[in-house]
Amino acid sequence: MAENLDTANRKKKDEPAKSQDLIDGNRNRGAIGEPPVVIEVSDVRKSFKSYQDKAASLKERFITPSRSKHEDVTVLKGISFQVHKGEAVGLIGKNGCGKSTTLKLLTKILHPNEGQIRINGRVSSLIELGAGFHPDMTGRENIYTNASIFGITRKEADRRLEDIIRFSELEEFIDNPVRTYSSGMYMRLAFAVAINVDADVLLIDEILAVGDAAFQKKCFEKLKSIKENGTTIVIVSHSMDQMYKICDRLIWIEDGAIRDQGTPRFIGEEYLAAMEGRRLDRIEYENRLKKEELERQIQAEQERLQKEQEERLQREAARKQKEEEESRRREETRKQKEEDGRRRREELAEMERRRQEMEKNETAKSLTRFCRPGARRQGTWEVKYDSVKMLNSEGLETTCFQVGETIEIQMEYSGRENVDVNFIIGFTRLDGVFCYGSTIRLDCKRMWKSRKQGMVIFKVKNILIKGKYVLDVRIRAEDESFIDNIYSLIEFESCDDNVTDAGVAVMEHEWFVDGVKVPVNVEERQL
Amino acid sequence: MIQRLKDIYAYRDMIGSLVRRELRGRYKGSVLGFLWTYINPLCQVVVYSVVFSVIFRVNIEKFYLYLIIGMMPWTFFNTSVQGGSTCIRAQADMVKKIYFPREVIPVSYVTSAFVNMLFSFIIVFLAVLASGFGFYWRGMLFLPVIMLFEYLLALGVAFAVSAVTVYFRDLEQIISVVMMAWIYITPIMYAIDYVPEQYRILIVMNPMTPIVEVYHQILYYRMMPTPNYLILAGGTSCVVFVAGALLFAVLERNFAEEM
Numbered sequence: 081m082a083e084n085l086d087t088a089n090r091k092k093k094d095e096p097a098k099s100q101d102l103i104d105g106n107r108n109r110g111a112i113g114e115p116p117v118v119i120e121v122s123d124v125r126k127s128f129k130s131y132q133d134k135a136a137s138l139k140e141r142f143i144t145p146s147r148s149k150h151e152d153v154t155v156l157k158g159i160s161f162q163v164h165k166g167e168a169v170g171l172i173g174k175n176g177c178g179k180s181t182t183l184k185l186l187t188k189i190l191h192p193n194e195g196q197i198r199i200n201g202r203v204s205s206l207i208e209l210g211a212g213f214h215p216d217m218t219g220r221e222n223i224y225t226n227a228s229i230f231g232i233t234r235k236e237a238d239r240r241l242e243d244i245i246r247f248s249e250l251e252e253f254i255d256n257p258v259r260t261y262s263s264g265m266y267m268r269l270a271f272a273v274a275i276n277v278d279a280d281v282l283l284i285d286e287i288l289a290v291g292d293a294a295f296q297k298k299c300f301e302k303l304k305s306i307k308e309n310g311t312t313i314v315i316v317s318h319s320m321d322q323m324y325k326i327c328d329r330l331i332w333i334e335d336g337a338i339r340d341q342g343t344p345r346f347i348g349e350e351y352l353a354a355m356e357g358r359r360l361d362r363i364e365y366e367n368r369l370k371k372e373e374l375e376r377q378i379q380a381e382q383e384r385l386q387k388e389q390e391e392r393l394q395r396e397a398a399r400k401q402k403e404e405e406e407s408r409r410r411e412e413t414r415k416q417k418e419e420d421g422r423r424r425r426e427e428l429a430e431m432e433r434r435r436q437e438m439e440k441n442e443t444a445k446s447l448t449r450f451c452r453p454g455a456r457r458q459g460t461w462e463v464k465y466d467s468v469k470m471l472n473s474e475g476l477e478t479t480c481f482q483v484g485e486t487i488e489i490q491m492e493y494s495g496r497e498n499v500d501v502n503f504i505i506g507f508t509r510l511d512g513v514f515c516y517g518s519t520i521r522l523d524c525k526r527m528w529k530s531r532k533q534g535m536v537i538f539k540v541k542n543i544l545i546k547g548k549y550v551l552d553v554r555i556r557a558e559d560e561s562f563i564d565n566i567y568s569l570i571e572f573e574s575c576d577d578n579v580t581d582a583g584v585a586v587m588e589h590e591w592f593v594d595g596v597k598v599p600v601n602v603e604e605r606q607l
Numbered sequence: 608m609i610q611r612l613k614d615i616y617a618y619r620d621m622i623g624s625l626v627r628r629e630l631r632g633r634y635k636g637s638v639l640g641f642l643w644t645y646i647n648p649l650c651q652v653v654v655y656s657v658v659f660s661v662i663f664r665v666n667i668e669k670f671y672l673y674l675i676i677g678m679m680p681w682t683f684f685n686t687s688v689q690g691g692s693t694c695i696r697a698q699a700d701m702v703k704k705i706y707f708p709r710e711v712i713p714v715s716y717v718t719s720a721f722v723n724m725l726f727s728f729i730i731v732f733l734a735v736l737a738s739g740f741g742f743y744w745r746g747m748l749f750l751p752v753i754m755l756f757e758y759l760l761a762l763g764v765a766f767a768v769s770a771v772t773v774y775f776r777d778l779e780q781i782i783s784v785v786m787m788a789w790i791y792i793t794p795i796m797y798a799i800d801y802v803p804e805q806y807r808i809l810i811v812m813n814p815m816t817p818i819v820e821v822y823h824q825i826l827y828y829r830m831m832p833t834p835n836y837l838i839l840a841g842g843t844s845c846v847v848f849v850a851g852a853l854l855f856a857v858l859e860r861n862f863a864e865e866m
Contacts, residue, residue: 128864187706189863203706211701214632225628228621229707237620 100415114195116200118281118312119186124195126156126181156183157336158195165381168313170327172351174358178336179316183207183285186314193209201280201312204230209270211418217258219250219269220260226273240276247302248272249295268295275302282306284315288324300325320348349480356450363453367442374435381428385421392417431536444566450479452550452571459562463495463555470551470570479572481542483586489538491553493530493564500527505538505553510571515544527558543586546576611856615708624735625715630722644723645730649683658794667798672738675817676826677795679731680804683724684761685786687717691765692782699866708860710852713765721758733734735826743817743829753821753832753840763851770858778803793819814843 130153155178163169166428171179184190186198213222227237245254248269250261250287257267278401284303303326307313317323323330323344330347332340342349369520399410437458444455447468472478473489481487490506502521508514518538520528550568556564581587591598634640655678656671667673695709695715697701702709735742751828772778793815794802802810810816817840 184863189703189706205705207704211705214628215633217628225624228618228624229701229705231618231707232623233620234623534702 115165116160118165118167118200119161119180119314120196120198121162121186122160122183122196123158124156124160124185124192124197125154125158126178126185126190127152127154129153140591146207148325151164156185156192156338159333159336159338160195161331161338162316163312163343165312166307166310167325167329168315169306170317170323170330171314171316171325171333172330172348173333173339173357177333178361179333180285182333183283183314183316186281186283199281202231202278202280203281203283205285206271206274207282207283207285208291209267209274213258213266213270216257218257219254219261220245222269223273227277228268230274230277231498234276244272244276247276247298250286251551262294267560271299275299275306279311281312281314284313284317303306320352324348339465347480350356360445360449362455364445367438367453371438372437373607374431374438375553378431378435381424385424385428388421443568448570449567450477450570450572452568455569456567457565459555459564461495462499462563463493463501464564465553465555465566466492466494468492468551468553468566468569470572480575481572482575483542483544483546483576485542487542489540489551489553491536492534493536493555494533495530497530497532499530499563501530502527502556502557502558503536503538504552504554505540505557506554507549508552509584510548510550510569513584516540516551542574545581545584545586546574547574608684610707611710613805615710615714618707621663621711622715622718625711626719626722629715629719629833634747644726647786648678649730650725652678652680655796659812661864665797669738669740670735672740673798673819673823673827674796675731675734675820677726677793679727679818680719680757680822681790681795681815682727682794683720684757684813686720686723687761687765688718688768689782689786691716691761692768694765694768695773695862696776696866703866709862710766710855713738713769714762717765718761721754724754729800731826740827740829742824746825746829746831749832750825752837753818753825756844757818759848760818760840763844763848766848766855770855773862774858789813790814792816794823810819813838814847817843 097428104153130151141504159178159182160168172183173179181190183205184207187190187203187207192265212226214225216227220241223241224234224237227240228234228242232240245251246591248254248265248271248273250265250269253261253265259267261269299324303313307326311327315323315326322584327344329341330344330351332347332351340350396414399406402410440453444457445451447465448470451469467490469477469490470479470481471490472481473485475488502519504517504519506517518540549572551570552567553569554565555563556565576586590598632643636642637643639646652671652675656674659665659674660667660670692712698712698848701707702712703755768778769780779821790796792810792813794810799807799820800809821836821840824830824832824836
């Protein structure tokens, strides 16, 4: 027992020392000089010829002998960067910005028009998986073939065969022809070969989406251990989550040039904010189209009604000349028609109402720059919100909050004076689970009198478990009717680098087992 | 240049496994499997020998033997050139997506055709035995030499046509027309002295002529190959090989973009 305690104590003592070592190590690395440069890209330019319709056959080339009918499309406009040994660098940017071209240049599949690329050491790329698989050959034979494509000798492949098969989890099927594999099995085998190649530099293009969740996690863990072994990694991915976890540095490429680079969090947030702006513009555009479509429908319906009315008048005039005995039946049909007309007018009114609602929903966008596209707004607007901001503990407006951080929500309102109002805040998980709500009325047992203009601030410590949530803000009257009700105004994320709890909230807790307090092994949780 | 050769050497196992894949994959699933390697040229030989010895009455002793000795090397050359013209484009998926020295593809294609020819020489030897001609052993020493020359020639042409076809697809069709005619200006179905004096230069200009002739000299005429044919065959083969390899090296840079 005493011995146990002793080792436990020593362990405790060791731990901070170890982390101190780590920090010192990092510092030393900086002091002695950075690790050697493995990849050096200097002022690389790349353009592709874009033919309108490529004249690949003799006839066409004969008719237009000069091949001048093409435009040069510049993809990379001079990019330069260095990657040091053991570093993991992520390339981010929107589609078509040149990330994948950069990666292809690094693998030497493409050659730059200008500039130079130098890489020291063996390069392996996880760009195209399963290239060169032959469907009729067995998994085992294909491992050898595929490995040889990565420049691995048969001897080396023999040595790794067991690892590869174990990693792919295909032990039972390894001697069946590959054509009998499911696509998941196929990709697993391909990934297993590619990732078991010992390389000094590993280039990865958006491939961590292989297999089921368990296999993905395994790949990810493998990647981490490869990185720890000192392999230099360049990765292209749209999953910011993965980038944050693997990369030491992000390079943001925009329109063929490096826009910014730096620590993942910093660059990532900036990039996401820029992307969000673009997305909102797009949604606004789509909403406008939808509204125009509705308006067009309304107009068409009105015209149709008018035309029908005219026709009916004409018909009636003609009918008046007809015999008296038909009049009763005519009366009935007329009533029927009127009924139809009424119904149609109701439909029209309903459409009009929906259009107005949509317009009201759209006003939510003016409240915040992070407005969620699905935001809905209702109410009498006697008093209404003018702006809603979610601030983190540093007072910055963001949509990502660490667990334990204080969220501050600032809501400006304006409207009629002296209205009895109740301010309400609600957090709902993205899958619809209502997680938390608070109202002034319940907190202080009475309604509040509104001013002409004012500001409500709500502060709360974020203990929501890692995930995505939406914010609802409301103003309600004494009888609970809506004054300004906004659902799903902002989508925000509760972030947690080290998830140790499950459920809805991260509750403060302690464990005691057999009278001993269990140490919580959580690094740097900001609780 | 040295770097390139080193690079290709590092990928020797890829060449090996591509050759294996080519040889094993081609007939996989067919009932007769690898036997097709023999059946195909054999049928060709049977058809030609019937047509030429029965209908045209070519005046060559044991015509089937003469034909088969010329036909097997020709089949190798023909496969290398025709298949070679499409081999890069057939592997477009790999070329566009992963790095390896591009030379690997034509080299492994031609090598697999070469291995096929080696197998088909079993038939040639059987035919020699069946004819009762027997072997001229001193001359047989030159068989590997002429095979190497033919390999270099085929590889050189395959380098050139595979690279050019990437940029200019009509070549594929042009090649099949050219090959159809080429067999008739090579002394395979006739002896070279049948050709009228004024056209003979045309036949000798053809780089396949000295090669096929050396095969004939060794196996059919049972004599030492004449030095002028050997030198001609060796010289043209090396020149074509180097020229093809250089052309390939120049055109190879933009493969991924052109496909």
